[in-house]
Amino acid sequence: MVKKLLFYKIIILTIIFSIFYFISRGGRLKLRYLFLIRYWKILYSFFSGVVLTLKVKDMNKLNVKLNTKFSPFYRGFAFEGAGLGIAILAFSLEKGKSFEEMTKQLSKKSIYQYYVGLGWFLWFLYGRKKGKYELWLKQIDLRHGIILFDGVGFSSCFKLYKSNPQVINNFKNFNNNQQRVCYQGFGRSLWFISRFDIIYVNKEIEKVDLQFQEDVYSGVGIAVAYSWFDRIEQAFMLLDKVPEEFKGPFCQGMAFGYEARRLQDEALWNKHIKAINKSTRQTILKWLFVLKHTEITVANEKEKDNFYLEWVDLLRENIYIKRFNSKKN
Template sequence: MGHGWRTLRRKILTPNVSATYLETRGFRRKDRESQELLEKVGALFLAGYAHAVEASSIADVEARLGTIEHRFRGFAYEGAGMGYGMLDGLPFGHRHHNDDFLAGPAADQIYIVYCGIGWAMARLPRFRWPKAESLDPLLRWLVLDGYGFHQAYFHTRRYVHEHYQAPRFPWPDDESRAYANRAIDQGIGRALWFVGCTDVAEVARLVRTYPAARHGDLWAGVGLASTYACGASRDELVRLTELAGEHRPQLAQGSAFAAEARVKAGLWIPETDSATKILCGQDAETAARISVEMRPEHVRNGALPSYELWRQRIAEELMSLGGVSK
């Protein structure tokens, strides 16, 4: 495929960066620093997306992503996951771009790449969605996490202010489908960190507007985003734990997931460590290790999938260590 065609493909498929501006989205703008942080995250996500859509090879994408600032590189990998997800969903060419990506440079970025695949799902017709059985049986729920983030980010009125939830989400195509909306809510919770522009009082207020049964999963998403994207001061994070109330274990679990995602990918930053010490009661390395140790050996995807049992075990372990309490 010629370079000219790849450039054209990038221009056709890549959203305009203005779509990530908080003013465009109608999101809260807490202060200039927080706004610039979140808009940079959005811009570098799209940069990763564009690299995947335009690049001539996986090695080319790896080289381009390697130039991105350490703190933001994971978001670019997530964007590349979306870009390859879009290519995999097109009616021509092969459908294994993300398989090749994950078998190569993105192996340690699987969590964030799966979220990117979920972004692509949100923009593809259902018959072009990836088959659940083609994905890691434990981590496939992160695809729906990514889907939920996309929907809350781009369809904020419906998913955030009107609390839309599909009566029966059509993926995956087995009995574990009953869990789908919970995974989507975890992604919506991540998006609330952006919608509220890292303002912990506003984020908590948004969570409280949802039906109570959804709060735990939303708080887990908030914990993940506040630890991976960061953007809040120590005092603000302390306040976040207070606002989470009875859902502080879920907040901590999401934070531990974020720690593992950064540590596994070699993208540890001091801000992540600061966040886990407050939200998990542990440093980032310890929180990441707990996430790994609690991972189930045998995976089942029934009405209550192993993924959810993993999340519960992480929360319980963090509570047992005394750093997290209800």
């Protein structure tokens, strides 16, 4: 009995020592510790959002549950999971039409996350059967519906890419625009696959078809900004490690990530934006100003079904000029 207690004490002390060791060490070890903690909290929030949605079903009650059960930082991941849960519920009703009705009733603050969650569901359900996706696309918002392919790209690669990099070839079953958004989702997943290692990310993107590399960097930028919203200045340091020709797409993705954060929770937004240095804060605010301006410009000039990618491309050009004008000239 005494030996058993002594054994357990040694195990506990070893675990405590290991935790403090990882915290105290700089560089990769500290980053891996951050990743492990954040990774599991994100997964818990996402799948809890799915379960709660299937359990509660009433969107008004679900809104209350999601806003009270999850901390502000991880709440957005729960709403993304709710998008997947709503997709499951909508499947047995009027599919895309029901999906739109329920998401609008739940909250308009997480519109992008809902379509990502829908993409998760459709990939699990249909895989590479392109025609099945078209049935949903005809019933959902034309401007944002294509974002579901971000969820397809993320969910199809998240667990399989490391053991089978050829999994990205599944994207070839979709048209060019849909593939672009799939690669954006792949970029988001790559940030987590790499365990927040931008050097690994750069090396993997080099293997991707050149025409889609910008879209992958866009996805990485979204993931960095969103998952490191409490580490904004560290996120900006990553820009020095992104190849010059891809800084525009990376910054465009970061702008999307920050805009998603701003829309979801104004109090959390103000807390973190006010805590950073003036130069970085001004850059982000300029990005969001340009983001809004380009959104309005594209909305007035383009057909609805081309809206999202036209907006992405125009924002990339303008953000690169705004942030890196001195380097480009």
